[in-house]
Amino acid sequence: MPTLKVAVLISGRGSNLQSLIDACAQPSFPAEIVTVLSNRPDAYGLERAKAAGIPAAAINHKNYESKAAFEAALQDAIVASGAEFICLAGFMRLLSADFVSRWSGRMINIHPSLLPAFKGLHTHRQTLDAGVKIAGCSVHFVVPEMDAGPIIIQAAVPVLQGDDEAALAERVLAEEHQIYPRALRWVAEGRVTLSGDRVEVKGAEAQQTSLRMPDRAV
Numbered sequence: 083m084p085t086l087k088v089a090v091l092i093s094g095r096g097s098n099l100q101s102l103i104d105a106c107a108q109p110s111f112p113a114e115i116v117t118v119l120s121n122r123p124d125a126y127g128l129e130r131a132k133a134a135g136i137p138a139a140a141i142n143h144k145n146y147e148s149k150a151a152f153e154a155a156l157q158d159a160i161v162a163s164g165a166e167f168i169c170l171a172g173f174m175r176l177l178s179a180d181f182v183s184r185w186s187g188r189m190i191n192i193h194p195s196l197l198p199a200f201k202g203l204h205t206h207r208q209t210l211d212a213g214v215k216i217a218g219c220s221v222h223f224v225v226p227e228m229d230a231g232p233i234i235i236q237a238a239v240p241v242l243q244g245d246d247e248a249a250l251a252e253r254v255l256a257e258e259h260q261i262y263p264r265a266l267r268w269v270a271e272g273r274v275t276l277s278g279d280r281v282e283v284k285g286a287e288a289q290q291t292s293l294r295m296p297d298r299a300v
C-alpha cells in the first residue's frame with residue numbers, strides 16, 4: 083500500500099509532531115511526513131523535524147498583509163511538498179472556511195479535551211474550573227468552526243485532587259501522544275469513513291480503541 087503523504091502544521095514545542103515522526107519511522111507505518119510548516123519561526127518543532135531529516139520551514143503569518151495571503155503561501159508550500167493530508171499539531175492560527183473546505187476530510191487536529199467540552203484556549207484551566215472528574219483529548223476532522231468536527235478517537239484521564247494546569251496538561255499530553263499516531267494510522271489505512279457528523283472506523287481493533295481509557299488507579 084502506498085504511504086499517505088502528510089504535512090504537519092505546528093506553532094511551538096512540537097511534542098505531538100514528535101509522536102507522529104516516531105510513528106512514521108516504523109517501517110510498517112502507512113504514512114510519511116513530507117513537510118513540517120510553522121507559522122512561528124522560533125517553534126522548537128522545526129528543530130525536531132530537521133533532526134529527523136524532514137523538510138521544514140517557517141511561514142510567518144506576520145509577514146503577510148492578510149490571512150488570505152498567509153494561507154495562500156501555506157497552501158503553496160503544502161502542495162509543493164506533495165502532501166495529500168494535513169495534521170494540525172498545536173497549530174495556533176484559526177484557518178479560514180475557504181482553506182478548511184479545500185482540505186475537507188483531509189485535515190485532522192488534536193485538542194486537549196474531551197470535545198465538545200472545553201474548546202478554545204486555556205483548555206486545562208477550563209477543565210479544572212468546571213470541576214469535572216474526567217479529562218482527556220480528542221483527534222477530530224477539521225471543520226470551519228474551531229475545535230469542532232467529527233471525532234476519530236478520544237482518550238480519557240482522571241482529574242485528580244490537587245491537580246494544577248501543568249499536572250493535568252502532562253497527564254493529558256501523554257495520551258495525546260498515544261492517540262494521534264493511532265488516528266493517523268487508521269486514516270492512512272483507509273479505515274476511516276465519515277457518516278454525517280460521525281466517524282466510523284473499520285475493524286474490530288478500532289471498535290475497541292476509539293476510546294482509550296487507561297487503567298489508572300484514582
Ligand code: GRF
Pocket residue numbers: 092094095096097098099171172173192193194255258
Ligand atoms: C497540545 O496540547 C495540543 O493538543 C494542542 O496544543 C498542544 C501542542 O503541544 N492543540 P505540542 O506542540 O504538540 O507539544
